[in-house]
Amino acid sequence: AQSVTQPDIHITVSEGASLELRCNYSYGATPYLFWYVQSPGQGLQLLLKYFSGDTLVQGIKGFEAEFKRSQSSFNLRKPSVHWSDAAEYFCAVGGFGNEKLTFGTGTRLTIIP
Amino acid sequence: GAGVSQSPSNKVTEKGKDVELRCDPISGHTALYWYRQRLGQGLEFLIYFQGNSAPDKSGLPSDRFSAERTGESVSTLTIQRTQQEDSAVYLCASRLDRAANSPLHFGNGTRLTVT
Numbered sequence: 589a590q591s592v593t594q595p596d597i598h599i600t601v602s603e604g605a606s607l608e609l610r611c612n613y614s615y616g617a618t619p620y621l622f623w624y625v626q627s628p629g630q631g632l633q634l635l636l637k638y639f640s641g642d643t644l645v646q647g648i649k650g651f652e653a654e655f656k657r658s659q660s661s662f663n664l665r666k667p668s669v670h671w672s673d674a675a676e677y678f679c680a681v682g683g684f685g686n687e688k689l690t691f692g693t694g695t696r697l698t699i700i701p
Numbered sequence: 702g703a704g705v706s707q708s709p710s711n712k713v714t715e716k717g718k719d720v721e722l723r724c725d726p727i728s729g730h731t732a733l734y735w736y737r738q739r740l741g742q743g744l745e746f747l748i749y750f751q752g753n754s755a756p757d758k759s760g761l762p763s764d765r766f767s768a769e770r771t772g773e774s775v776s777t778l779t780i781q782r783t784q785q786e787d788s789a790v791y792l793c794a795s796r797l798d799r800a801a802n803s804p805l806h807f808g809n810g811t812r813l814t815v816t
Contacts, residue, residue: 592743620802631705631792631807632744639802678743687732687751687799693743 590615592679594692601669602700609664609695611653611679621662622680622689623653632678638662649673674699703727705808707793713814714783722778722811726795733770734805735778737762738790747791750776751799783815 591614601607613619620639624632636647643655653664662679676696680689706725714720726733735747746760750770761767765783770776780787790812794805 594743622804624807629809631809632794632805633807634804637802637804680744684802687749688734688746688757689805690746691736691744 590681590690592681592690592692594679594695596695597693598696598698600698600700603671604668607666607669607697609677609697611662611664611692612660613662613679613681614660615681615683617683620682620684621655622682623647623651623664624678624680626676626678635664669699671699673697705793705795705806707808707811709811710809711812713816716785716815717782719779719781720783720813722791722813724776724778724793724808726776726793727806729797730795730806731773731798732796733776734794735768735776736792736794738792738810740789744792747778785815788813788815
């Protein structure tokens, strides 16, 4: 069975500081990995995705993520956060021939001045 | 172009009543999903439609839950005899095709409160 673990429920970061949100997955084949962001009262917006190739992927809003197969991880990073980055972040895993995405429980990001 | 549209955005209902939630996917998207998001939790898969194929209902939590989709258009999620534990945000998403690397596009959800 596939699963996603986001070990940090809530993270607080100062504006301008760097950010790393952790994501570990379990999947029996080559995974397709996604990060989504959810602002209050909104649906989920895709930040970035990994299917194959370069293990460092760039997304929107200055985010990037690195796929590490040996660690079954797909951590999300941003070098300098902005107050507008405060939101809930979800990691998800799927795969070839598997139409269902499995989501983690999310990490809530708070930005302090 | 328009994104995924869900209605109503908020719904308050009494325990025991039936509710119907609506999702308008992006035009041309063949795949449609329903997820449930309980307060402080992740997304829980409910049901998946792909074109005219039989839907994957494996995530529906009980027989009180059902969903329909006509062709590649609107979908409705129906919850009969609502219970307080049904209170959640119900998210609909569509994708262009069944390819697993095709990203999901989400609506803003319907917040259901059962009193």
